Amino acid sequence: xxxxxxxxxxxxxxxxxxxxxxxxxxxxxxxxxxxxxxxxxxxxxxxxxxxxxxxxxxxxxxxxxxxxxxxxxxxxxxxxxxxxxxxxxxxxxxxxxxxxxxxxxxxxxxxxxxxxxxxxxxxxxxxxxxxxxxxxxxxxxxxxxxxxxxxxxxxxxxxxxxxxxxxxxxxxxxxxxxxxxxxxxxxxxxxxxxxxxxxxxxxxxxxxxxxxxxxxxxxxxxxxxxxxxxxxxxxxxxxxxxxxxxxxxxxxxxxxxxxx
Amino acid sequence: xxxxxxxxxxxxxxxxxxxxxxxxxxxxxxxxxxxxxxxxxxxxxxxxxxxxxxxxxxxxxxxxxxxxxxxxxxxxxxxxxxxxxxxxxxxxxxxxxxxxxxxxxxxxxxxxxxxxxxxxxxxxxxxxxxxxxxxxxxxxxxxxxxxxxxxxxxxxxxxxxxxxxxxxxxxxxxxxxxxxxxxxxxxxxxxxxxxxxxxxxxxxxxxxxxxxxxxxxxxxxxxxxxxxxxxxxxxx
Numbered sequence: 001x002x003x004x005x006x007x008x009x010x011x012x013x014x015x016x017x018x019x020x021x022x023x024x025x026x027x028x029x030x031x032x033x034x035x036x037x038x039x040x041x042x043x044x045x046x047x048x049x050x051x052x053x054x055x056x057x058x059x060x061x062x063x064x065x066x067x068x069x070x071x072x073x074x075x076x077x078x079x080x081x082x083x084x085x086x087x088x089x090x091x092x093x094x095x096x097x098x099x100x101x102x103x104x105x106x107x108x109x110x111x112x113x114x115x116x117x118x119x120x121x122x123x124x125x126x127x128x129x130x131x132x133x134x135x136x137x138x139x140x141x142x143x144x145x146x147x148x149x150x151x152x153x154x155x156x157x158x159x160x161x162x163x164x165x166x167x168x169x170x171x172x173x174x175x176x177x178x179x180x181x182x183x184x185x186x187x188x189x190x191x192x193x194x195x196x197x198x199x200x201x202x203x204x205x206x207x208x209x210x211x212x213x214x215x216x217x218x219x220x221x222x223x224x225x226x227x228x229x230x231x232x233x234x235x236x237x238x239x240x241x242x243x244x245x246x247x248x249x250x251x252x253x254x255x256x257x258x259x260x
Numbered sequence: 261x262x263x264x265x266x267x268x269x270x271x272x273x274x275x276x277x278x279x280x281x282x283x284x285x286x287x288x289x290x291x292x293x294x295x296x297x298x299x300x301x302x303x304x305x306x307x308x309x310x311x312x313x314x315x316x317x318x319x320x321x322x323x324x325x326x327x328x329x330x331x332x333x334x335x336x337x338x339x340x341x342x343x344x345x346x347x348x349x350x351x352x353x354x355x356x357x358x359x360x361x362x363x364x365x366x367x368x369x370x371x372x373x374x375x376x377x378x379x380x381x382x383x384x385x386x387x388x389x390x391x392x393x394x395x396x397x398x399x400x401x402x403x404x405x406x407x408x409x410x411x412x413x414x415x416x417x418x419x420x421x422x423x424x425x426x427x428x429x430x431x432x433x434x435x436x437x438x439x440x441x442x443x444x445x446x447x448x449x450x451x452x453x454x455x456x457x458x459x460x461x462x463x464x465x466x467x468x469x470x471x472x473x474x475x476x477x478x479x480x481x482x483x484x485x486x487x488x489x490x491x492x493x494x495x496x
Contacts, residue, residue, distance in 0.1 A: 012357045036265050036363045040273070080360040084264055095430050111430070121266025122362065129359035141356055153288055153299055157349050160304020161311065165353075168308040172316065189452075191319050196456025197464075199313050199328075203306075203337060203457070204465050210305030214298050 009165050012133040019241070020067035020135045024234050025144030027242035032132045034246035036125040038253055044117045045110075048260030053120040055252035060127050063245060069134045077130030081122050088122075091115035128245075138162045147231065160213070168206050175202070262354065262361030263368045263418070270364075272425025277367025283375040284348050290341030294470075299342070306338050307346040311353065318453050329373060332381030332407035333454045336471035337461065340382045347374040368421065372414045381410030385471060396462060399472055400455050407454035411447035415439045 020028075035056075042052050064074060095111025136144070142162065146155045175198050186195060214222075268276075291299050310330045317327055334343035351369050354360040361369045385406035392398035419436040461469055467476065 009353070009357055033363050037270065040266050040362075040364050041270055077359050080262075080358060081264055084267075091430065094434065118264075118266050122264035125265035125362050125364070126359045129355065129363055133357045133359065138353075138357060151285075151288060153291075154284070154345070154349065156300035157303045157307060157345055158352065160301050161307040161349050161353065164305055164308040165311055168305070168312045169315070172312045186317075186319050188319055192452065192456045195316065195318055196453070197460035199316060199453075199457040200460025200464065202313060203309050203461055204468060206305045206309035206312075207302070207338075207468055210298075210302040213305065214301040217301065 009138050009162060013137040014069055014073055014134040016068055016135070018067045018135070020063060020131075023135075023242050024147075024232060024238060025136050025140040026147040027144075027234060027239055028132055028136055029141070029144045029148060031242040031245050032128050034243070035128050035249050038246055038249040039121050039124045039128075042117070042121070042253060042256075044113055046256070046260060048256040049113075049117060050120075051260070052252055052256040053124065055256070056124050056249055057127075059245060059248050059252070060124065060131065063131055064127075067131065067135050069131060073134055074127055074130055077133075078123065078126055081126050084122055085119065088115040088119040091118070146228070160210075164206075164209070164213075167209075168202065171205060172202055262351070263365040263372070265362030265364050267362075267365065267426070268368060268421055269425040272421055273364050273368060275425075276371045276421065280348075280367040280370035280375065283344060284370065287341045287344035287348070291339075291345050294339040294342050299345075302338070303342050303345045303349070306334065306342065307349045310334055310346050311350050313457075314350070318449070318456075328453050328457075329377065329411065329450060331373060331377035332385065332403065332410045332450070333457060335378045335382040336385055336403050336406075336454075336458060337469055339470045340378055343378050343382075344374050347378065368418075372418055376417045377410040377414045380413040381406040382471075384409050389471070389474075394474055396459075396475070399462070399475065400459055403458050403471070404451040404455045408447040408451035411450050412440045412443040415443035 039056055042049055046052075064071075092107040092111035092115050093105075095108035095114065098109050099106045100109050100112070133141075139159075139162065142155060142159055145158070146152075179194065179198070184191075184194060291303060295302050313330060314327050331343065331347055334346055337343075338346070348370050351361060351366065351373060355363055355366050355369070383406075385402045388402035388405055389399060392402055416436070416439075419432065419439050422430075422435070423432045458469065462472060466472055
């Protein structure tokens, strides 16, 4: 569910000037993706898995401390995983295999391990992605994706979406204020007679705006590609700094499997 | 519902990522046919619309409210290929900026919400549109059924993926029945909202609904004899 997206795109970014903020966006993208892969690769059934999860958490909190991202921002990032907490809590009840008694409830052992691992892995990667979004603004993310060779058209679509999301969202908000100041309360199915046309006119306005934007671009000489600025050279040091997070995670994983 | 990291194993995630990449590559070519060089601004603005409308809460029934996933609606409004691009971009922003849906699960989410939901939703819509009478009611009915079926279809594919590469040992049948059951209800909400929004656009700007092109009658310009005299006077 798309809960917790309020506040628009700019709300995710926490302005700052830490070493994490200064890293080139594409190195951060690669680092977070690699970290998530390491987290997902942690074996579910292993006895040392909880220790590894704790190790990963320590790594992330260290990065958060360096980036000066407050714990409150990280906690707010976690709201998106709420629907999956329910699923993870259900797993011990519905899974098969040998059962064990916890507080008088008969739970599946494998289900407990799987539910716990799902919860831990989802939480860790949500935290990592929250850190990425908190230290990299949307435009920088876009530059990063472009340097990682995402197809140009897709990057352009993304850039238009990011540029106009706040405009379209603002229109939606003004429509809601107008509705509610006229006494509208959307509590039952009949409200669709009002909300359907509202969403419909939002589409019409967005589409027409797209046409106007396209014409404006044509009149400024648009030929199908957008000009990009000079590309910063990224040295080995910067890559090493960025990749220290996933490499440390790999070290945790290796230590766990050797010692465990 | 976006799949987070850690739900499916690495092999399945990689597999769905390859499927998603292939689907998006096809969609990039298809969207050029739908929108030619207008692709970037039009798809971008439509994606912003999908993103905004997903934040809108619609009351559905019994005090519950839901929001649109929008695959079927977008496909009928702007065409299936552009819709795949819009939904892909929305999912990318949600994963990167809001951490909603895992980064390693991005391929899975694009496959489910982008490819499967749109393929089923739009496929059913086209099939029914061919059978039902070419009227507003026929169009809205096909759109509603398409939107309704797109949601449980995506849920069903998720259950299959979970069976292939899920991390828990669950009885697939019971999970499947539960997931599809819940998503049939969610699909009802999706259908109701899709029909309401589509009906509104059809009333105001029917020319913007790509899936309703066949309802448009070509307008022929003809001289109106009763006005011919007046125009002649004006022209002087």
